[in-house]
Amino acid sequence: MTGAEPLWSVATLVPLPVLLPLFAAGLTLALHRFATAQRVISVTALAATTAASAALVVAADSGPIVVDVGGWAAPVGIDLVADRLSALMLTVSGVMLLCVLLYSLGQGVPEGDTGDEKPGRVGDAIPVAIFHPTFLVLSAGVANAFLSGDxxxxxxxxxxxxxxxSVLLTLGGTAERIRAGSVYVIVALMSSLLILSAIGLVYAATGTVNMAQLAMRLPEIDPTVRLxxxxxxxxxxxxKAAIFPLSAWLPDSYPTAPAPVTAVFAGLLTKVGVYAILRVQTLLFPVDETVDQVLLVLALLTMVIGILGAVAQNDVKRLLSFTLVSHIGFMIFGVALASEAGTAAAIYYVVHHISVQTALFLVVGLVEWRGGSTSLDKLGGLAKLAPGLALLFFVPALNLAGxxxxxxxxxxxxxxxxxxTNGSGLAWALVVGSVVTSLLTLYAVVKAWNKAFWQTAPPEIEPHVPLPRGMVWPTGALVAFGLLxxxxxxxLYGYAERxxxxxxxxxxxxxxxxxxxSERGTGESAEIVGESGGKSAGEPGGEAP
Structure with a gap:
């Protein structure tokens, strides 16, 4: 590094959301016998990751920030790109992951401890030695997906x-969790195989997998191949996003996991799929009316069928899992409108839904702790027994309903x-479907509210069981974040519009x-190999090695 080169730039922040959790995962795995050290390392790493992501939100508002990994410029090397969209998603996911981690520390106990085995209490504790490194690897994977430039x-x-x-879903090794994990892994592997096949075909058609270069080359290939x-x-x-009819796996997989794991899955994993759809639809492919109409139909079906499934449930975890599927339809609705205003609304709704859905699943974990069950037939009287818990459920439930x-x-x-504004028949059908879905969401959450908090408490619920503060405070923080x-x-909406x-x-x-x-076009795209752009980190741009 020459004296003229700065020792630090804002681009230094870009790889941190990936590197910090991975480094911390290695440390926590090495220190698996020291539960306190694992906790400190995990919390510190995710707090630093969230801070770095928040700084990127500010920095990326003036333009995308690019890092050439290893100093190898695109398209030969791998780029990490922090633009407004990826930085915003990183920050919201960082806040959510940190709150869930703190919640898990309040719920879990070190392996080997003993205690009350009542469902929802210590018997559902998180195995610390396994949980921390796996949770941190999950965080790194999310960040890598959001920042990926190819x-x-x-x-x-x-x-x-x-x-x-897969590891988090099967924590505890119960038969139910192993069954749900098996279904989840099979579906995930199938989608991964499809992604890998699509990437191979994209490379065969264009000669690149770099998304910036694909944006230049895809418009020039045969329209049928591009479609x-x-x-x-x-x-x-x-x-990945659980769009109907590809969503049947979700309601059976998520409710079986411990509350913190379910909250992460519900709040974040499907949104990574939505982010991928949003990225490729806006950057890689020009507006295609036929594809947009198909997406509008799928968005409507996802909304309506998902919420009808929620209304039919009598277990609050499954109810929320179906509302999760349903509200994915709102995000796809915005993407399918293929306009700046529709995309901005979809981005804002994704941010909203990550925080609210996660908060609701954390509250349900508290409900299970206090009432010993998530079945609405076995709950009741919690408004009197735990009025603070009633408020924690009420606020995000109304927020989810809109x-x-x-x-x-x-x-x-x-x-x-x-x-x-779009005015097409399908768009109007989505408007009506959105209103109906919102009303049915309100009905579903009010039904859960009435049964869990206001019906007569069954004798199995103990009258004096304090809620762990370590679980309550992170939940309250996430509910407050939703209000923020x-x-x-x-x-925030202005940022989403930009x-x-x-x-x-x-x-x-x-x-x-x-x-x-973007000005030179695809005819010259092959000539710009080795150039790095934006506020680039690593070696200065030039010829690729």
């Missing part, structure tokens, strides 16, 4: 998620407004990786 590295992010989430590639990628990412003026309402208003999304809706504008245009992303690439 399709193959995005696939690697999904595989890291698959490996870590086939687009549909194959959408199919693979649709499984009661004004909460963030759920604001996101839905943005989607409905753009649907009306409402208070800060103006700046993220949507840059994503739909694509020029800033391409130019950050390949300076001037």
């Amino acid at each position: 399709l193959f590295n995005l696939y690697v992010g999904f595989e890291i998620l698959l490996a870590a989430s 086939a590639l687009q549909l194959l990628l959408l199919l693979a990412f649709g499984i 009661i004004p003026p909460m963030s759920g309402f604001l996101g839905k208003v943005g989607l409905l407004t753009e649907g009306v 999304l409402t208070v800060a809706a103006g700046p 993220a949507a504008s840059a994503s739909m245009d694509g020029h800033s992303y391409v130019d950050a990786v390949f300076p001037g690439g």
Whole structure:
């Protein structure tokens, strides 16, 4: 490094959300016999990751920040790209992961301890030695997927998620969890195979998997081939995002895991799939009316069928799992509108849903701790026994249903407004479907609220059982974060609009990786190998090795 080169730049922050959790995972694995050290390392790593992500939100507002991994410039090397969209997703996921980790510390006990084996209490504790390294690897996989500048590295992010989430889903080794984990792994492997096949075909058709270069080359290939590639990628990412009819695996898999694991899965993993759809639809493929109409139909079916499943449930975990599927439809609705306003509303709704859905599953973990069950027939009287818990459930439940003026309402208003502006028959059907889904969501959460908190308490529920503060405070913090999304809706929605504008245009992303690439076009894309763009870290741009 020469004296003219800075020792530190904002680009230094870009790889940290991947590197810090991976490094911490190695430390916690090495220190598996020291539970306190594991806790300190895990919390410190995720807090630092969240801080770095928040700094990237500010820095990326002036343009994408690119890091050439290992100093090898794109398209030969791998790029990590922090733009407005990826930085925002990183920050929200960081807050969620940190809160869930703190919650798990309040619920879990070190392996070997003994205690009350009542369901939902110590008997459902997290095995610490396994949990911490796996949870940190999961965090690294999420960050890698959000920051990835090429399709193959995005696939690697999904595989890291698959490996870590499979372990987390089967923690405890019960028959039910092993069965659910087996289904989850089979479905995930199938979608991974589809992603890998699509990447191979994309490379065969274009000669690259770098997303910035693909944005230049894909418009020039045969339209039929481009459509086939687009549909194959959408199919693979649709499984990850749990879009109907590819969502049947989710309600059977998520409810079996411990509360912190279920919260992470519900709040985040499906959103990585939605992010992948949003990225490829806005950056790689031009607006295609036929594909957008198909997505609108799938969004409507996902909304309606998901929420009908939720209404039919009598277990609060399964009920929330079906609402999770249903509300994925709102996000796909925004993507399918293929406009800046629709994309902005979808981004805002993703941020809202990550926080609210995670908070609700953490509250359900507290309900299970206090009441000993998640079956609505076996719960009751919790409003009197634990009034604070009743409030913690009530606030995010109303937010999920979209009661004004909460963030759920604001996101839905943005989607409905753009649907009306679109004016097509399918868009109007989605507007009606969105309203019906919101009303049925309200019915489902009110049913759960009435049964769990207001019906007569069964004799099995003990009258005096204090809730662990280590579980209550992180849950309250995440509920408060959901309210903050409402208070800060103006700046946040404005940021989402700028993220949507840059994503739909694509020029800033391409130019950050390949300076001037969006103007030179595909005919010269092969000539810009070795150039690094934007605020690049590593070796200065030049000829690739």
